[in-house]
Amino acid sequence: MTSVDLTSHIERGLSDLRELVALESVSAQGRMLPETASAVARLLEAEGFSVRQFPGQVAPVLLAEAGSGPFTLLIYNHYDVQPEDPAELWESPPFVLTEREGRLYGRGASDDKGEIASRLAAIRAVKERSGGALPIRVRWLIEGEEEVGSPSLAGFITEHAAELGADGCWWEFGGISPEGQPILSLGLKGVMCIELRCRTSQSDLHSSLGAVMDNPLYRLARAVASLRDEQGNVTIPGFDNDVRPPTQADLDAIARIPGDGQAVRDTFGITRPLATGPEYHQRSNLKPVVNINGWGGGYQGEGSKTVLPGEGFVKLDFRMVPDQQPARILELLRAHLDAQNLQDIEIIELEAAQPAARTDAGHPFVQACIQAAREAHGQEPIVHPSSAASGPMAPFTQALGVPCVAAGIGNHAGRVHAPNENILREHFAGGVAFGVALIEQLGKDRLQ
């Protein structure tokens, strides 16, 4: 398979990607979502998919189907992206796919439009090689609300369970290690995004009044400082109660993951690691954490301003593991703040929370994906029991009972969610080859 020339399919896939990156489908800001859904639908229809569009809470959901055969493969992707800010830190326009030194830059190049384009290119290549037929049934679910927590997805899956049944699910992301090894993930952490708000007066005041009145930014600091310790352990009482302990198989897979994050630290100039050595991958796969995403309040301009702010806010995300439940974490957080005399700090849920999910590493579909990755990339895959990242995998594993494997084209310096998001051209090509290998293998016979 690796000797086959996929050049024309790769070029056409990059052309599709350029078209998709140009569409500013920022779900957090409701930008260009129906336009992007329609553009994706047109691309799929051109390859023989029957495509249906359903309304979502924020953006349309696409459900496409094509092909037939012994295996039904569910593919899951999303066409929405994160906001591009801070825009001034991009070295090329965020919504123009721009190639520099083997890398392709643009918002969504990696997360997740590059995945859509490379998978579609693989399907084109399979059909060309087979004389036009797709040897498996492909069901492709593409939503536009992933970056705001997929609020419509769980309900959509329940409602359309009969049309989504499958033997395996090819998940929406994945990547290649700095050493060229494909990385497969069998699980995702849960995520819950909230905002803490504190208001202590109707307007900003002169800071001399700070002698006799409290400060909302101090109260938020006290709240945030109480959420974790210096080592990154969440200190909300009860937070770890429902954490599923890792199995020996989880720990064995984690122990085989090479490196200890030094490449990532070097690439981004990380000065305060919380884990190195064997602990690095253990934490990355298994540790539930709280992150501060943003903080605002009072005077943020040049120089000083002696003001007592009237209000302030902090944006947080919790990254959870099986079997932590978001609603329970929220209750524990409220109780924790109340117990510290921080009853006045308001907790706002910014989007629907997602619980964590994990698929058994021994499932035949996982083995098929490992074999296809080995063939396409010519190196032994690295298997993560769980990614450090999050996504709406729980409805697939729980409501549909489908094993999920994430395999894709990201890279460790891909700056996903940040300025200068990028992929390597060679990884895009590898992703096309992986798709061809996986689909052709699944089309040969039922998995054992």
Place this chain on the structure above:
Amino acid sequence: MTSVDLTSHIERGLSDLRELVALESVSAQGRMLPETASAVARLLEAEGFSVRQFPGQVAPVLLAEAGSGPFTLLIYNHYDVQPEDPAELWESPPFVLTEREGRLYGRGASDDKGEIASRLAAIRAVKERSGGALPIRVRWLIEGEEEVGSPSLAGFITEHAAELGADGCWWEFGGISPEGQPILSLGLKGVMCIELRCRTSQSDLHSSLGAVMDNPLYRLARAVASLRDEQGNVTIPGFDNDVRPPTQADLDAIARIPGDGQAVRDTFGITRPLATGPEYHQRSNLKPVVNINGWGGGYQGEGSKTVLPGEGFVKLDFRMVPDQQPARILELLRAHLDAQNLQDIEIIELEAAQPAARTDAGHPFVQACIQAAREAHGQEPIVHPSSAASGPMAPFTQALGVPCVAAGIGNHAGRVHAPNENILREHFAGGVAFGVALIEQLGKDRLQ
């Protein structure tokens, strides 16, 4: 004196004020400072002052002189103002003096252009009443760097000490209580404005990396939460070591101050007071505190963004009392952060710090001011041993040895440093009357 009709002088003073408010002399942003200095100089020259302009670090310093007699009165004011942001919260344009229901709104209407205009109007009135002569020597120092910590002033005073000698100094602010009592302040807290900065990576990252890397906004939260306790006591070890205990006279004066801040709390909808009852004025006059002025970092837009910020900052001010020394507080802060493993948090001084100052309540000049305020406003003055606010008084009391009294036209709902800054028209008129009473009294004979 109170029966004298000052109407035409008040109207002309308000016309001067309108001209000065229109000049956007924001020192923190370096806006229109030389233009404003020249406008003030022209107004003074028109009243017979000889005016000299000296270069400052940020803005010109004006030194004016007029009149002669048994008393030399030094007047201190500033023509710069605070930034107008958040501009959208102003109900009329910040740089257009706008009258609504007896109040005059505009940036600088109270702090400090209204003081300049009302004092100049008083001098005009005295001269008219005396047939043209000013019966005392007035030395008027007007700077344009007060809102950025007066970085040039101490040096200027040392250099020009011979030209600044005086028997008393009329300080740049003051106000009228909600019940109409004039408020005199005999001291000012010190102030030191700093920024804490923390950077943990070269760029913003996906927040899933928060499992293995520290978060700059968490580190800042830990630092800020460690600076004070829930009651507002600064918890930096050694912070209180140099605090001068209040004298019995200080405590007596404070005990005579009416109210406990309820009017302020009602006006601004304060939900978290740190002091009520007798403790209110004790803290306001005597308590050294730390204030959080602003906080920024990471994603502050709509909705959520699961980002691990690369850096963040907090702006703080310390309000100090005699005899705390800013440089020593800075050393204690550094040691305090270091002791908590927060060595990586950078401390940036945003402007020159000012120590606190206080003048003896028994000085004859203080008594003359109390008498003039009683005559002009028809009510018993309230005397604060120290204002809760800050200003560059220490060079006057220490280098020049001049007793300082703050008496002016502010009001408790004047929103100084905030949107909709304002004065009452009747307080402006009272300020003109106070100036006339004070100057005429000082011109009669040397104080005992």
